[in-house]
Amino acid sequence: MIPYGRQDISEADIAAVSEVLRSDWLTQGPVVPRFEAAIAGRSGAAHAVAVNSATSALHIACLALGLGPGDLLWTSPTTFVASANCALYCGASVDFVDIDPVSYNLCPQRLEAKLLEAEALGRLPKIVIPVHLCGQPCEMAAIHALSVRFGFRIIEDASHAIGARYQNEPVGNCRYSDITVFSFHPVKIITTGEGGMALTNDAQLARQMELLRSHGITREAGEMGQPPDGPWYYEQITLGFNYRMTELQAALGLSQLSRLDEFVQRRQQLALRYDQLLANLPLTLPVQATVSESARHLYVIRLQEAAQHRFVFEALRAAGIGVNLHYIPVHLQPWYRTLGFAPGQFPQAEAYYREAISLPLYSGLSEEEQNEVAAALREVLTEAQR
Structure with a gap:
């Protein structure tokens, strides 16, 4: 059987993972930040937050943008269910915008028409998630112009599109979005086994997503105004999740990124x-x-x-x-x-x-x-x- 997709694992990839296995850190060590910096540098974004899947990245991206009960998120119907499920995880509602018949991506013209109808009803979306299907970027300049006009935020679901370019710039630079999400599933362009990344140019959004991926816990002493009890001190300052990426995954990702x-x-x-x-x-x-x-x-x-x-x-x-x-x-x-x-x-x-x-x-x-x-x-x- 010739599969539709398959990972490409080299001896260098195996050596990179083996090196982590022989180290003192299997999770929350130095390799994850190195992988984040490498992806941010490659994509042109200011910040990158590594997580255990693109689904997790979509979830914390929605939460960081304040999506919640009573809010609306719109996305493409031609996508994996995670692009819509992330809204439901937040207690928000979902709707869809039909695709362009040529690119198969969310259609900006249909988006504009639907926004005009929603504006008249007082039910505009809080977030729109364009999906770069098959690795081809959406018409992000047009979608961004609509976001300015109608006041919604944008999360690019670029799970298929690391390494793609739009207007001769790398996908992931967030020029036309608040947050961009990559996937590192085995059939994607590069893999970490399972894994994902959320990129942004907004330091506050990055900070919030970092908290959300790790139980909402910080070790920055006294952030909530309480004096630390000792060097062991940590604080949970929001309700977060265990969405962390391991050192093993990051090592594989760093090696894969070189190719x-x-x-x-x-x-x-x-x-x-x-x-x-x-x-x-x-x-x-x-x-x-x-x-x-x-x-x-x-x-x-x-x-x-x-x-x-x-x-x-x-x-x-x-x-x-x-x-x-x-x-x-x-x-x-x-x-x-x-x-x-x-x-x-x-x-x-x-x-x-x-x-x-x-x-x-x-x-x-x-x-x-x-x-x-x-x-x-x-x-x-x-x-x-x-």
């Missing part, structure tokens, strides 16, 4: 090669926006005949091609239907779901394996048309 450019370049080469291999097939291939450079986390094709979707998907898997689907629209999930969402509300996201298939794409994919994927797809499409 980020190599990983992204290889993914881009493979994506362009897919474009050539699949050019004459009855498919809609990914479109690269001119103002950005995708990290190419996923290579998603769309079938021109939705009725063939299940047949093609199952036939490819039977042929040893580990295709996947990213994603089932969040509003169609059973839990979200209990909240009042229903089919037909976001037609572009639903049309995408009926047609989309993620082909194998990862830095270690060989050209021979890619040829095998293309040949199997060609054969399956021919059979589906009979």
Whole structure:
């Protein structure tokens, strides 16, 4: 089976983790801050807060921005459920903005129309989370302009997009957002096993997220006005969580980060090669926006005949091609239907779901394996048309 995604672990990665295992620190040591500084430096943000998953990063980002009961968060329906669940964790409500039919990202024009309707009703969102699907950045300048006009905050869900660029600047610099979130899951561009990072240019937001990831505890003596009892003293000054990243994860991440450019370049080469291999097939291939450079986390094709979707998907898997689907629209999930969402509300996201298939794409994919994927797809499409 050729998987749709796979981590690329080198001997240097293994050595970096082994070095931590032989050290005095397995968690809350010196490597996590080094990883944070390296990601911040690579992305151009002032602050980075490492956590145990991108889901945790989204959660503490929402809390740091003050999201709570009575508030609204909007995001894309074409994303992993974490992009919406983070609002529910805070006691807030969720709604969605349909996707652009070309980029598959949250559509700024639909966002503006929905904001105008919400403004008339007095129900504007507190936070909007654009999702850089497949590694391609959203139209962040347009979304940011709307945030200034309508008064909402922005969290970029860049789980797919470390190494991507927007307007020739790295994703993660938070030029058009309050906070950006990266994921280091094994199938992402770089991995820490599990892990995530929240980046911001706001020192107060960074401080709040640091507290929230570690039980709301500080060792800065007397922060709440109480005199310290001794050198052992610590204070819980807010209700936080155990979302810390380990030294092992950070060591792996630091080692992986040294190959980020190599990983992204290889993914881009493979994506362009897919474009050539699949050019004459009855498919809609990914479109690269001119103002950005995708990290190419996923290579998603769309079938021109939705009725063939299940047949093609199952036939490819039977042929040893580990295709996947990213994603089932969040509003169609059973839990979200209990909240009042229903089919037909976001037609572009639903049309995408009926047609989309993620082909194998990862830095270690060989050209021979890619040829095998293309040949199997060609054969399956021919059979589906009979």
